Amino acid sequence: MTEAQLLQDIRLALGRREDLALWRNHRAVAWSGEVVGRDAETITLRNPRPATTGLFPGAPDLIGVRRVIVAPSMVGLPLGALVGIEVKGPRGRTSEDQDKALLLLSERFAAFAGVARSVDDAARIVAGEVLL
Numbered sequence: 001m002t003e004a005q006l007l008q009d010i011r012l013a014l015g016r017r018e019d020l021a022l023w024r025n026h027r028a029v030a031w032s033g034e035v036v037g038r039d040a041e042t043i044t045l046r047n048p049r050p051a052t053t054g055l056f057p058g059a060p061d062l063i064g065v066r067r068v069i070v071a072p073s074m075v076g077l078p079l080g081a082l083v084g085i086e087v088k089g090p091r092g093r094t095s096e097d098q099d100k101a102l103l104l105l106s107e108r109f110a111a112f113a114g115v116a117r118s119v120d121d122a123a124r125i126v127a128g129e130v131l132l
Contacts, residue, residue, distance in 0.1 A: 022064035027054035058097030060084035082111035
């Protein structure tokens with residue numbers, strides 16, 4: 001199974017949960033500027049500027065929030081807890097930036113965060129198990 005297919009399977013499986021919302025965080029760099037030339041294979045820009053998308057270097061593939069109930073001072077009040085899931089195929093490896101981001105999310109901000117290599121892994125992360 002490819003990483004792209006696994007990502008889609010996780011989104012479909014976890015998207016059924018009423019206590020969870022996940023969004024795709026896609027990091028990319030595109031270029032903008034005045035188009036001064038174009039053919040079938042090339043676009044030439046004047047005053048090119050990079051436009052970076054996504055959250056930050058190493059941010060997980062899926063970012064979201066899970067509804068949780070805390071106690072004792074806030075018994076019965078729903079709160080949102082951050083969720084970060086980095087999706088990797090069977091042989092995929094996390095980068096140093098991804099490792100740092102997942103540790104930051106899980107340790108500093110008590111987020112539900114980890115690396116998912118299967119739909120089951122993603123469900124375990126959302127349930128509170130840290131998979132790094």
